[in-house]
Structure formats: structure tokens, C-alpha cells
Amino acid sequence: MDSCNALKRPYLDAKYSCWGITQCQYDGKKCLIIRETPTEELLKDLAVIQDADILIVQKSKIMQLERLLIKFQCIQMLVINEMSLNTLPPCICSFNHLSLLDVSNNLLSSLPDEIVQLTSLTVLDLSKNRLRNIDAVCGLSHLQTLDVTENKLEELPRSLWKLEGLQTFSCSLNQLVCLPEEIGCLKYLIILRLNNNRLSSVSRSFSNLTGLLLLQLDGNCFDHIPSQLFSCTSLLELSLAHNKIEGNLPSRISSLVALRTLNLACNKISDFPVELEQLQSLEYLNVSDNPVKNFSLPLGKLNRIQEFSASGCGLAFVPEDLGLCSNLIILDLSENKIERLANESLSFPQLTSLCLAYNIISSLPVSICDLKNLVVLELQFNRLNSLPDEFGEFSCTLRQLDLGHNVFEVIPISVFHIKSRLSYLCLDSNPISEVPDEIGNLKELTHLSVSDCSRLVSLPEGIGLCSNLRMLKVSKNKLSSLPKSMAKLQSLKYLDLSNNDFEYFPLVVCFIPRLRVLLYDQKEGRPLLPAKIPDGWYHKSLALYPEASNYEPEYIGKSYKTIDTSVEDFLSETRTSEGLPCMIGNLVHLVHLSLQHNGLFALPDVFHNMKLQRLNLSFNRLRFLPPNFHKSKHLTHLYLHNNNIDQLDQNFRNLKTLRILTLRNNPLWCPPLDVGSDKAVFPVFFYLKQQNLYEAYILKSLCEIVINNLPKENTHNFLRKIGFSDILIESLEKQFPGGYNHVKRLKIAMSAWSGYPFDSDSLHSNESLAEPYPIQQINSSKNLIQPDKVTESDKDLSIGLFQEKKSLFSSNKLFKELHFDPPPSPYRLLDIVRLIGLEELHSKLMEYYLKTQQLRF
Numbered sequence: 001m002d003s004c005n006a007l008k009r010p011y012l013d014a015k016y017s018c019w020g021i022t023q024c025q026y027d028g029k030k031c032l033i034i035r036e037t038p039t040e041e042l043l044k045d046l047a048v049i050q051d052a053d054i055l056i057v058q059k060s061k062i063m064q065l066e067r068l069l070i071k072f073q074c075i076q077m078l079v080i081n082e083m084s085l086n087t088l089p090p091c092i093c094s095f096n097h098l099s100l101l102d103v104s105n106n107l108l109s110s111l112p113d114e115i116v117q118l119t120s121l122t123v124l125d126l127s128k129n130r131l132r133n134i135d136a137v138c139g140l141s142h143l144q145t146l147d148v149t150e151n152k153l154e155e156l157p158r159s160l161w162k163l164e165g166l167q168t169f170s171c172s173l174n175q176l177v178c179l180p181e182e183i184g185c186l187k188y189l190i191i192l193r194l195n196n197n198r199l200s201s202v203s204r205s206f207s208n209l210t211g212l213l214l215l216q217l218d219g220n221c222f223d224h225i226p227s228q229l230f231s232c233t234s235l236l237e238l239s240l241a242h243n244k245i246e247g248n249l250p251s252r253i254s255s256l257v258a259l260r261t262l263n264l265a266c267n268k269i270s271d272f273p274v275e276l277e278q279l280q281s282l283e284y285l286n287v288s289d290n291p292v293k294n295f296s297l298p299l300g301k302l303n304r305i306q307e308f309s310a311s312g313c314g315l316a317f318v319p320e321d322l323g324l325c326s327n328l329i330i331l332d333l334s335e336n337k338i339e340r341l342a343n344e345s346l347s348f349p350q351l352t353s354l355c356l357a358y359n360i361i362s363s364l365p366v367s368i369c370d371l372k373n374l375v376v377l378e379l380q381f382n383r384l385n386s387l388p389d390e391f392g393e394f395s396c397t398l399r400q401l402d403l404g405h406n407v408f409e410v411i412p413i414s415v416f417h418i419k420s421r422l423s424y425l426c427l428d429s430n431p432i433s434e435v436p437d438e439i440g441n442l443k444e445l446t447h448l449s450v451s452d453c454s455r456l457v458s459l460p461e462g463i464g465l466c467s468n469l470r471m472l473k474v475s476k477n478k479l480s481s482l483p484k485s486m487a488k489l490q491s492l493k494y495l496d497l498s499n500n501d502f503e504y505f506p507l508v509v510c511f512i513p514r515l516r517v518l519l520y521d522q523k524e525g526r527p528l529l530p531a532k533i534p535d536g537w538y539h540k541s542l543a544l545y546p547e548a549s550n551y552e553p554e555y556i557g558k559s560y561k562t563i564d565t566s567v568e569d570f571l572s573e574t575r576t577s578e579g580l581p582c583m584i585g586n587l588v589h590l591v592h593l594s595l596q597h598n599g600l601f602a603l604p605d606v607f608h609n610m611k612l613q614r615l616n617l618s619f620n621r622l623r624f625l626p627p628n629f630h631k632s633k634h635l636t637h638l639y640l641h642n643n644n645i646d647q648l649d650q651n652f653r654n655l656k657t658l659r660i661l662t663l664r665n666n667p668l669w670c671p672p673l674d675v676g677s678d679k680a681v682f683p684v685f686f687y688l689k690q691q692n693l694y695e696a697y698i699l700k701s702l703c704e705i706v707i708n709n710l711p712k713e714n715t716h717n718f719l720r721k722i723g724f725s726d727i728l729i730e731s732l733e734k735q736f737p738g739g740y741n742h743v744k745r746l747k748i749a750m751s752a753w754s755g756y757p758f759d760s761d762s763l764h765s766n767e768s769l770a771e772p773y774p775i776q777q778i779n780s781s782k783n784l785i786q787p788d789k790v791t792e793s794d795k796d797l798s799i800g801l802f803q804e805k806k807s808l809f810s811s812n813k814l815f816k817e818l819h820f821d822p823p824p825s826p827y828r829l830l831d832i833v834r835l836i837g838l839e840e841l842h843s844k845l846m847e848y849y850l851k852t853q854q855l856r857f
Contacts, residue, residue, distance in 0.1 A: 029053035029076065034060055058082055066091050081105045093117045104128050104147070111136040126151070127170070138162045149173050149193070161185035172196050172216070184208035195219050195239075207231035218242050218263070230255045237261040241286070245269055254278040265289055265309070277301035288312050288332070300324035311335045311355075318345040326350070334358050334378070343367040357381050357402070369393045380404040380426065392417035404428035404449070416441045423468075428452050440465030449473040451496070464488040475499050476524065487511040498594075499525035510583040518587070521596040523619070528579055529599035585609050591634075595620070608632050618642050618662065630654040641665050650692045696756075698826045698852055702845055703750045706829070707758055709841050712742050721832045722753050723820040754824050 022033040032052035037060045055072050056079040062068060065080075066089045072078075077100040078092065085106040092101070093114035101118065102125040109130045116139030124137065127149040134148055138159040145168040153174040161182040169186070172195035179194075184205020189212060196219035206228040214237045215229070222243040229238070230252040238259060245267040254275035262279070265288040272287070277298035285302070288311040295313065299305065300321030308325065309332040316337050322328075328348045335358040343365045353376040354368075362383040369390040374397055384406040392414040401415065401422055408430040415425070416438035424447045427435070433455040439445075440462030448469060450456065456477040463469075464485025471494040479500040486492075486508050493514055497506070498521040505528055509518065522528070580595065585606030594616040601621050608631035616639040623644045630651035638655070641662040647670035710718060719729050736745050747758040822828055826849060833842045 023052075026054055031056065032072075034058065034062075036060055037062075053077065055079070056081075065089055076100070078102070088112055088115070090114070096120060099123065101125070116140060133157065135159065141165065144168065146170070156180050156183070158182050164188070167191065169193070179203045179206070181205045187211065190214070192216070202226045202228050204228065210234060213237070215239070225250055225253070227252065232256070233258065235259055239263040240267070241265040243267050247271075249273055249276070251275040257281065260284065262286070272297045274298055280304065283307065285309070295319055303327065306330070306350075308332070318342070320345070323347045329353070331355070341365050341368070346371065349373070352376065354378070364388055366390055372397065374398055376400045378402045379406070380428075382406055384408065387412045387414060389414065391415065392420075395419040396421065398422060400424040402426040403430070406430055408432055411436060413438060420444075423447065425449070431455055434458070435460055435463070437462035439463055442466055443468065445469055446491075447471045450477070452476040454478060457501075459483055459486075461485045467491065470494065472496070475519070477501075482506040482508050484508055490514060493517065495519070499523065501526045504528075504578065505581055505584075507581060507583060510581065510586045512587070514589050515587050516589055517592040518590060519594045520598070521594050521616075523597040527597060527599040528595075529601065529621075531599060580604055582606055602626075603629075605629070613637065615639070625649070625652075633657065636660065638662075646670070650695075653692075694852075695826060698849065699754055699824060699829065700756045701848065702826055702829050703754050703756070704758060705844055705848060706833070706841065707743060707746050707750055709844060710746060711838070712739065714836060714838060715742065715746060717836050718832065719749055721836060722749075722824075722829075724749065724753075753820060 020035065020037055022035075024031045024033070030052045031054040033056045035056075035058045052072060052075065054077040055069075055075050057065075057068075058079070058081045060083065062083075065083070065085075069078075069089055069091050073091075073095060074097050075095055076097055078095070078098060079100075079102040081102065082105045085103065085108060088103065088108065088111060090112065092098070093112060094117065096118075097120060098118050099120050100123040101121060102123075104125045104127040106129055108126065109132065111126075111131070111134070113136050115136050118140060119142065121140050122142055123145040124140065124143060125145075125147045126134070126137075127147045129151050131148060131151040131153060133155075134153065135157045137143070137146065138157055139162065141162060142165060143163050144165055146163070146166060147168075147170040149170050150173040153171065153176060155176065156171070156179065158180050159182070160180060163186065165188055166186050167188050168191040169189060170191075170193040172193050174197055176194065176197040176199055178199065179202055181203045182205070183203055184207070186209065189209055191214045192209070192212060193214075193216045195216050199217065199220040200222055206226070209232055211234055212232045213234055215232065215235060216237075216239045218239050218241045220243055222240065223246055225240065225245060227250075229235075230250070233255060235256050236258055238256065238261070241263045242265070245264070247269070248271045249264070249269055251273040253273070257278065258281055259279050260281050261284040262282060263284070263286045265286045267290055269287070269290040270293045272292075274296070277300075279302065281304060282302050283304050284307045285305060286307075286309040287297070288309045290313055292310075292313045292315075295310075295315060297310075297319065298321070299308070299319055302325060304327060305325045306327055307330040308322070308328060309330075310319075311332050312335040314337060315333065316339070318333060318338065318341060322331075323345055325348070327350055329350050330353045331348065331351060332353075332355040334355045338356065338359040338361055341356075341361065341364060346365065346367045348371060350373060351371050352373050354371065354374060355376075355378040357378045358381040360383055361379070362385070364379075364384070364387060366388045369388055371394075374394060377394075377398060377400065380402045381404070384403065385408055391412060395417040396419060399421060401424065403411070403415075404426040405428060408427070409432060411427060411430075411432055413436060415422075416436055418441050420442055421444050422442050423444050425442070425445060426449045428449055429452040432450075432453050435450060435456070437460040439448075439460060443466070445466045446468050448463075448466070448471070450459075451473050452475070454477070456474075457480060459474065459479065459482060461483045462485075463483060464487070466489065468491050469489050470491050472489075472492060473494075473496040475496045475498040477500050479497070480502060482497075489512055491514065492512050493516045495509065495512065495515060495517065496519040497509070498519050500522075503526070505520070509515070580598075580600065580603060582604040584593075584604065588610055590610055590612060592614040593612055594614075596616055597619045599621055600617070601623070603617075603622070603626050605626035605628050607615070607626065608628045610632070611634045612632060613634050614637040615635060616637075618639045619642045621644050622640070623646065625645075625648075630649065630653075632655060634657055635655055636657050637660040638658060639660075639662045642665040645663070645666040646668060648668075706718075716729060720726070724732075732745050732749065736748070751757050830842065830845055830849065833845060
């Protein structure tokens with residue numbers, strides 16, 4: 001393990017992954033870890049910390065980093081990650097005892113010349129920065145490990161020879177087109193990583209690197225293997241994958257007799273020399289994705305080979321001498337044109353993983369059952385319709401089996417052997433009509449996928465016996481129901497029921513106790529509600545919520561065995577209904593729910609009782625969200641695009657944890673669509689905050705117009721319409737009797753209804769209308785440069801309205817407990833005046849209201 005990676009171990013370990021300041025011991029040294037810590041907290045805690053040998057600072061917003069570092073001048077190892085550093089703090093260059101410096105994952109574009117003062121430095125990690133040259137580093141004569149991966153280097157300095165003690169050099173993911181001749185002077189170099197550059201050749205001096213043990217040149221532009229590499233006779237690992245090497249592999253490859261790993265994948269090599277058999281130490285060989293014309297690899301002589309991959313080589317058969325590789329552990333022959341397997345071609349006593357996917361195999365030989373150590377078998381995308389009768393003999397070892405995308409009409413019963421230890425089983429895209437009830441024998445099964453089987457209409461009750469099942473994917477089938485036994489799946493966390501033919505939402509899902517992810521998208525399946533819009537649905541939709549809003553999940557946190565009535569009996573007795581059931585609220589551990597393409601008009605008011613973090617309601621017909629939706633405490637991602645939502649409730653701003661919100665393709669006017677067009681949440685929240693203040697001001701002004709203009713003879717009827725009882729109206733008239741108190745009674749009533757006081761000084765005259773509150777124009781997200789900024793006028797109005805409400809309800813005991821439903825709003829007031837036929841007053845109110853909208857938009 002490289003020195004730099006070894007040091008990172010303590011703060012990547014779960015024990016030290018928490019935020020804040022942690023002290024620990026690492027390799028006998030005092031280690032101080034600072035993660036995601038603000039300056040104030042840091043300075044307070046550091047007062048009690050005396051010293052440290054290792055300092056790790058990560059993801060912390062420290063305003064005075066240099067002041068912190070000076071406290072640790074005798075530090076031996078220093079790691080500063082993900083701190084957005086543009087320059088290296090100058091004080092670091094004076095740390096004479098520093099042997100390791102890691103400043104990876106920052107924004108460094110250059111290094112100070114003073115870095116050469118770090119004469120004790122042996123390990124330097126500069127990866128994932130923006131460096132264009134590393135000249136300053138070349139003066140560090142004691143450096144043994146240098147990592148400059150993922151920078152912007154186009155060339156290496158000629159002074160590289162000064163790093164004569166360098167042993168490990170990583171320079172991958174840069175833009176190098178050539179190597180300097182001076183690289184041949186690094187006689188102690190043993191590890192060289194140059195992946196993903198633009199190299200097409202190496203320097204002539206490269207042949208001097210005779211001590212090189214590992215060389216990685218993947219992802220470059222080589223069209224041949226440079227001859228200089230064949231002089232690096234100590235090489236243990238050579239990787240040249242993803243280049244453009246053409247033609248025959250040079251016979252000089254045989255000079256690398258110590259080679260254990262050879263990776264030539266994804267090139268254009270057409271033939272392999274017989275001299276390859278001289279690589280007697282070879283343990284890993286990858287020749288995948290090469291257009292081999294005549295597969296003449298001398299595999300029989302490579303006695304130590306443990307892993308061999310020839311995927312995508314156009315093979316029509318398994319190489320004959322492959323069976324001589326008795327130590328083979330992993331074999332990958334996927335993506336070829338193999339039609340059949342000979343019995344003798346599968347005699348690998350040590351084989352644990354066999355991949356034959358993406359071939360045209362129609363049957364398997366009995367000899368495959370002799371692979372007594374096989375753990376992984378991948379047979380997907382072939383033409384299999386049966387398995388050998390002896391297949392059950394795998395039961396003691398086989399853990400992963402993929403039979404997807406074949407032509408099985410019946411899954412062989414041998415797959416479900418009573419002694420089976422399968423943990424992963426995939427049966428996707430087969431013309432099966434049922435899954436055997438014997439699936440209950442798979443007690444260790446954790447992942448099951450039976451998707452895209454167009455004939456599959458049900459699942460067996462036996463699935464409830466798969467007690468360790470964690471993930472179940474049964475999408476794109478013709479399922480119309482689910483077995484009640486699924487309520488017994490105590491370990492199930494992921495369930496995909498998308499694109500099926502359920503007539504109603506399967507209630508058994510609501511009783512799977514630990515479910516965390518539920519996908520129920522029906523783009524290609526039957527939606528929860530039909531495409532035709534029912535008559536009068538909108539007016540009836542408000543009746544959906546009274547019973548749901550007070551819903552308390554009956555089975556939260558309980559096992560199905562502890563309920564008086566068993567889940568099976570309950571499900572048998574419960575009548576199903578259209579739409580999403582209230583009992584979805586039982587899933588208190590659910591964090592991800594997707595309900596796309598279900599034709600939903602309304603939702604049960606239960607989401608605030610759940611721990612949902614991601615909710616996808618896109619491509620439905622929603623016009624509003626449930627009344628208590630804003631009380632959801634954990635929601636971070638909410639997808640509402642492609643619905644019929646025209647406005648968001650003011651309470652929407654209470655979703656404090658929300659980070660991603662989509663609203664496109666909705667008939668929005670509040671907020672305007674442009675404000676909600678991005679995924680950003682702040683513009684929407686800011687708009688709703690402004691809208692709330694604005695509507696409060698409009699409501700107060702409209703109430704003043706009503707007080708000044710409401711005819712006396714209509715007062716009683718008006719008060720009844722806004723929600724006052726006859727008893728309350730009579731009580732008000734007794735307390736303030738007589739015609740001369742008419743306006744006073746109206747002021748008190750309107751104050752109680754709207755929440756704002758109306759005294760004589762605050763009322764406007766009949767002749768003039770109040771100028772509307774000059775609120776900031778926010779009909780576009782582009783106007784929201786500072787979404788968190790509150791103007792002075794906004795602040796004053798907000799404080800004023802709050803104080804008015806507080807004063808009103810503390811002084812007037814008569815209306816202290818009064819509640820109005822629907823709640824007061826400008827639209828409610830306009831509607832009431834219209835309903836009681838006060839056309840002149842309605843015209844005045846509309847004139848004012850329209851004037852405010854013109855100024856606003």
C-alpha cells in the first residue's frame with residue numbers, strides 16, 4: 001500500500017468519520033482529525049489540545065488556517081483535503097519535521113519555490129488540483145512518493161532527474177503527450193502510473209528503469225508496445241488496456257519473465273505469439289475486447305494462471321487447452337459467439353467464478369456440475385431453456401446465479417434445492433408464467449429479480465419464507481396481486497413494483513415493516529387511477545382529507561404477529577379502493593417513494609408521519625398537496641413536474657430540509673413557472689415568503705374597504721357567510737348595541753376573521769384606495785440573486801403584522817378560540833361578497849385587487 005493511502009485509513013474508517021474534532025492513535029503517533037468544523041468551534045476546542053504528530057483537516061471552513069497550522073510546527077504528517085485552497089499556506093514550508101504532506105482535492109494552480117525547504121519530506125500528494133507544472137517539487141531530493149494524479153500537466157520537468165530517490169510516481173489523468181529523457185535517471189523507481197494521458201511513445205531512456213515492478217499505461221494512444229518496456233525485466237504488473245495497439249503481440253514479451261499481471265484489454269491485437277508460454281509466473285491475463293483472428297494463446301503452459309478474461313474476442317468455442325489451467329479461479333468468456341460447451345472444457349477444480357453471459361449457448365454440459373467450488377455463475381443473455389438434472393449439486397457453494405434473458409418457460413426445480421445457499425438470483429426476461437412455490441427453500445436469498453416476464457401474473461406464497469430477502473424487483477410483468485405472505489419479509493428494504501397490472505394498490509406492501517425504497521411507476525403498466533377524469537372530482541376531492549389528516553398508523557413499529565387480527569386476515573377482510581391508500585403511512589422507515597404515471601388527483605394526508613427523503617410524484621394529475629404535507633421533516637428531493645399544480649401553499653416553505661424541487665410543466669402562477677423551472681428550492685421559498693406578506697397586506701386593505709362600504713342591512717348575512725354563528729353575532733350586538741356601533745361591530749368581526757386590528761386611524765376613506773404594498777417583483781428566478789436577503793420594508797411589514805395579530809388575540813377574549821374554515825384570504829373575501837349579491841362593493845374590491853396585480857406583475 002502506498003504511504004499516502006495508508007495514512008488516509010484512520011479518517012476514512014467509520015470510527016473516525018464523524019464530524020468535529022477527533023483525537024486518536026495511528027501507528028503509535030498522536031493523530032488529530034478535524035472534519036467539517038467551523039472556525040469558532042475549532043478555536044475553542046483547540047485550546048485544550050497540546051500537540052499532535054499527525055494533523056488531518058478536511059472539509060472545514062477555517063478562516064485562519066495558517067494561524068491553526070502554526071500551532072503544529074513540529075508536525076510529522078499533514079493532510080489538508082477538500083479545503084478549496086488556491087495557494088499553499090506559506091507556513092507549511094517551514095515545517096522541518098514534515099515527512100508526509102497531502103494537499104489533494106483542492107484548487108492549487110501553482111506551488112511556492114519555498115517548498116524545497118521541506119528537506120525531510122518523503123511523501124507528497126498533490127492529486128486532484130489544477131497544477132500546470134511541478135518544477136518546484138524537483139528540489140525535494142528525499143522524496144520517495146509523488147502523486148500528481150488529475151491535474152492539468154502537459155509535460156514533466158526535465159529536472160525530474162533530481163528526484164533520484166523517487167520510488168512511486170503517479171501521474172494519471174493529465175494531458176502528457178511525451179516523457180522527458182530524464183525519467184530514465186529515476187533508477188529507484190518501482191511504481192509508475194501514467195494512465196489516461198495522451199502518450200503514444202516513451203523516451204529512449206525508459207529502458208534504464210530495470211527496477212520497475214508496476215507500470216500502468218492504460219487509456220493512452222499507443223499503437224504498439226514500445227520496445228523499451230521489454231528491458232524492464234523486473235516488472236510484476238504491466239497494464240496497457242484501452243489503447244490502440246494493433247497487429248500481433250511482439251514475441252519479445254517473453255523477456256518479462258517475472259510478470260504476474262498482464263492487462264491488454266480493449267486494443268486491436270489480432271494474434272498472440274507462442275513465446276507467451278514463457279511467462280510461467282503469470283497469474284492474471286486479460287485480453288478482452290481484442291479482434292483475435294485465430295485464438296492461439298498457449299494457455300496450457302501457463303500453469304499458475306488464476307484469472308483469465310477473453311470477453312468480446314469473437315470466440316466460437318472455449319479454447320481447448322484452457323482445461324489444463326488447473327489453478328484457474330476466475331474465468332470470463334462473456335460477449336463471444338460460443339454455441340456449445342464441451343464436457344472436457346470445464347474441468348477447473350478451483351474455479352469460483354464463471355461468466356458465460358452474452359453468448360448463444362443453448363445447453364450446458366453435465367460437467368458444469370463438477371465445479372464444486374463455484375460461487376458465481378453468470379449465464380444471462382443466452383438461449384438456455386433448461387439446466388442439467390444434476391444442477392442441484394451446486395447447492396452447497398453457489399451464491400450468485402444469473403439466468404436472465406434466456407428462453408426458460410419453466411424455471412428448473414433444481415435451482416430451488418432445499419440445501420441451496422443462493423443469495424442472488426436473476427430470472428429477468430424469460431417467458432415464464434410462474435415462479436415455483438419452492439422458492440421458499442432459498443433461506444439465504446437476499447436479492448431476487450424477476451422483471452420483464454410478460455407471462456408472469458402472480459408470485460407464490462412461498463416467497464414469504466425468504467426471510468433474508470432485502471431486494472425484490474418484479475417490474476414490467478403482468479402481476480395483478482401480491483401474496484399476503486409478503487408481510488413476513490422482515491428484511492425487505494427495496495421493492496420495485498413498476499409497470500404491472502395491479503387493479504388496486506396491493507395493501508400487503510403497507511405491512512412490510514422495514515421497507516426503505518418503494519418504486520411504483522406505471523408508465524407501461526396500469527395506473528392507480530384510470531385515464532378518464534371522473535365528473536366533479538375536484539369539488540369532491542376536499543372530502544378526501546378529513547379522515548386522512550387525523551390518521552394515526554395502526555401498525556407502526558409492530559410485527560404482524562403481535563396484532564390481534566393477523567395481517568393475512570386483515571387483508572382478506574379489507575376492501576380495496578382506487579388511488580393511494582392511507583395505510584401507505586404504515587411504512588415509517590420508507591425514505592424513497594416513486595409514484596410516477598399513476599393518474600393521481602389527490603394524495604392521502606400521511607406523508608408527514610413518514611421519514612421520506614425522496615418523493616417522486618411526477619407525471620400525475622395533482623392540483624394540490626395534502627394539508628399537512630409541509631410538516632414532512634426529512635424530505636430532501638421532491639419531484640412534482642408534469643402535474644396540474646397551479647399554486648403552492650404558503651406552508652410549503654416549512655419544508656426546511658428540501659434541496660431539490662422540480663415543477664416544470666405545471667400551470668403554475670404562484671410561484672410563476674419561471675421561478676420554479678430549475679431544481680433550486682430557494683427561489684420558490686423566497687417567492688412564497690414574499691407572496692405571503694403581499695397577500696396579508698392585500699387582505700387587510702380589502703377588509704378596510706368592506707368596513708367602509710358594507711351596507712348595514714347586509715351585515716348579519718355577511719358575518720354568517722364568513723363563519724360567525726348566530727349566537728356569536730347576537731353576543732356582539734349586545735356588547736355594542738345600536739346603529740351608531742355598526743362600524744365598530746364590523747371592525748371587531750373583521751379583526752377576528754382576518755387576524756388584523758382595524759381602528760379609526762388605520763381605515764382609509766371611501767373615496768381613495770390604499771396604495772398596495774410595494775413588494776419586490778419576483779416573477780422570474782433570475783430576479784432572485786439574493787434569495788435569503790430580506791428588504792427593510794419586508795421586515796417592517798412582517799413584524800407589524802405579527803404584532804397586530806398578537807395584540808388582537810391577547811386582548812379580545814370573545815374570539816380567542818375562534819377558527820374559520822376555509823381560512824381567510826383575499827379570494828375568500830371576494831367570493832363571499834359576490835355570493836351575497838353586493839355588486840357595487842364587489843366591483844370596488846375587484847378594482848383594488850386588479851390594481852395590486854398590475855403593480856405586482
